[in-house]
Amino acid sequence: MESRRLLKSMARLLDDCKKMRELKQIHSQIITSPYFSKSDNLFLISRLIFFCAVSCSGSLTYASRVFRVTDNPNLPIYNAMIRAYSCQFSNKDHKPHSLVLYKQMLLNCIVPDSITIPFLLKECGSRFYFVVGQSIHAHSVKFGLHHDVYVGNSMIGFYFACGVLTYACNVFDEMSKRDIVSWNSIIIGCLRSAELDMALDLFTRMDKKNIITWNSVITGMVQGARPKEAIEYFKEMLVSREDMIYPDKITLASAISACASLGWLDHGKWVHGYMLRNGIECDMVTRTAMVDMYGKCGNVDMAKRVFKDFPKKDVLAWTSMISVYALHGYGNEAFDLFDEMVACGLRPNPVTFGALLTACAHLGLIERSRWYFNIMKSVYLIDPTVQHYACMVDILGRAGLFDEANRLIASMPIDPDVFVWGALLGACQMHGNVELGEKVAKHLISLQPLNHVFYFTLCDIHAKAGKFDDLENTRALMNDRGIKKDMPGSSMIEVDGIIYEFSIKGSSEVLVEETKSLLYQLTEVMKVDQDTLLILNKQ
Structure with a gap:
């Protein structure tokens, strides 16, 4: 009787433990107490290891030491250690301790349970151990654990982490019981695999949705370049009131980003107003999204007002406002804001310099663009990306500095992409540089033989130069390859909150x-x- 009371007391002390110093004192009492049986001792050690391994105040090193000196550790102790190692994985070069422990556990004839398998699959997914993860999957079937919903959800996550969509869908289809986590996992996996239609089909089949479901679909549509549908699902979420689910900061930031992509100012204002009316606190991400939205929708003054109301600004917030100024040709304002940001002690990022170079391009500031391009490398140690090179080539090309543009492309440590060559081709078209334009256009056609833009540009260069034989040859090549402009030109206008789209093919x-x-x-x-x-x- 005394031992049972003491056991409960020790367990309660372990549950209430906040610091490693307290835990070590409890551990010393467990070791020295003569009242605990072997099973009691293992129970308390498992609770102790769980605190060490899982609590933010714990110590995995101490847990490992306790585990090594524990005679015949039981399943809860193995589970605690496997969980600790799988959750604290940070370096692929480190030994996969959780898998080593699992092998040791099997050798000691200890059968895993529905807690063991998910953490092993998490380790395998983190390391992209596809074959090992499949073996764990096989073990879950062998030990009759594959019907457990927690295990099934973990298998879905593992296969998506390894990029195997088909296997994840097979696991989902074969699950005898699914919870909302199962549905969310398969939908998120499909969205990350760019299978947007499959994700939407699953979404419509769900009986019950939570905020994670809605956020996943809305954000997935934005990131998948389908912002119209993102707005439609956002509206559906508002009117459905299913299970009393309300938008949170993630939902609203995604909706604002969708409005920015479409240039829907009135919709963006409404979302902003919704946040203010409902007292939803704007975090840094949401505020930055609003600056971007107002900027892309042409309301620079509102973007400036939102930016000034930031209680604290990070580099992304500064960069967003600099980008707004650059987009609308306010070069001096962008440059002044950059100087102010640097004076605040913040380091610019690659996107910041991209915005500055865009501002230089709008104003034709060649010297200033060279200066920003150079300090990016020499002062801030940022390696220019292909986007930076493309912007510089565009600036130099527009100024007719073709030799310098060619030298810059030749000096690139990375292969120039179609945007770099495309910027040079546009400059050739602008200045009538036929010889270089033909060479660049033919190179671009070799890179993307089905891209109609390069053929039409080459035709335009030939026509303006009076090279009609070459023009006919290019058109004949287009006919042979079936090249034509598939996407008709279109434009959109917002009137009284309604978006109208005009197309050369008409509009319903x-x-x-x-x-x-x-x-x-x-x-x-x-x-x-x-x-x-x-x-x-x-x-």
Whole structure:
């Protein structure tokens, strides 16, 4: 009776333990007490190791020492150590201790349970141990654990971590019981694998959704370049009120990003207002997204106001505002803001310099662009990316400095991509540099033989130079390869919060004939105004 009370007391002390110093004192009492049986001792040691291994105040080193001196450790002790090693994995070069312990456990004839398998799969997923993970999967079947929903969810996560979508879907389909984590895991995996339609199909089949489900789909649509659908699902979430789920900061940041991609200012304002009306606190990510949204939608003053209201700004916030200024040609404001950011002790990142070079490109500032490009490397030790090189080539090319642009491309430590060569081709087209333009266009066609843009640019260069034989040869090559402009040109306009899209092929959303009639009337009025102006000038 006394021993049972003492056991409960020790267990309670371990549960309430906050520091390693306290834990070591408890450990000394466990070791020296004569009242604990072997099973009691193992129970307390498992609780002690669990604290050491899992608590943020614990010590994995101490847990390892205790484990090594424990005679015949039981399954809970092995589980605690396996969990600790799998959760604290940070270096692929380190030994996979959790897998070593699992092998030792099997050799000691200890059968794993539904707690063991998931942490082993987590270790395998972190290290991309596909074959080992499949063996763990086989063990879960062997020991009858594969029907456990926790184990099934872990297998889905493992196969997605290894990039094997088919296997993850097979596990999901074969699960006899699924919870909301199962559905969220398979949807998130499909989204990360760029299988957006598959994710949406699963989403529609779900009976019950939580905030993670909605956030995953909305964010996935934004990242998958389908912002219209992201807004549609955001609206659906608001009106469904399913299980009283309300948008959080992640939902709203994604919705704002979608509005920024589409240029939907009124929708973006509404989301901003929704946050203010409902008292949702804006974190750094959401505020930065709002600056980006207002900037891309053309409201620079509102972007500036949101930026100034930041209680504290990180480099991403500064970079976002610099990008807004650069986008709209406010070069001096972008440069001044950069100087202010550096004065605050923040180090710019590669995106910051990309925005500065964009500002230089808008204003044609060659010397300043050279200076930013050089300090990026020499002062801030940032290796230029292909985007930086493409921007520099564009600046030099627009100024007609083709020799310098060619030297810059030749000096690149990385292979120039189509954007770098495309910037040079655009400059050749602008300045009528036929010889270099032909060479660059043919190189781009060899890189992307099905990209219609390069063929049309080459045709334009030939036409302007009067090289009509070459023009016909290029058109014949396009016909042989079936090259044509598949995507029709289109534009969008927002009126009273409704988005209308115009396309060369027409639009189901717009009364095209009425629009044409109005355009004709405006054209006639403009002609009258021009005639009046000519009469006044003659007088």
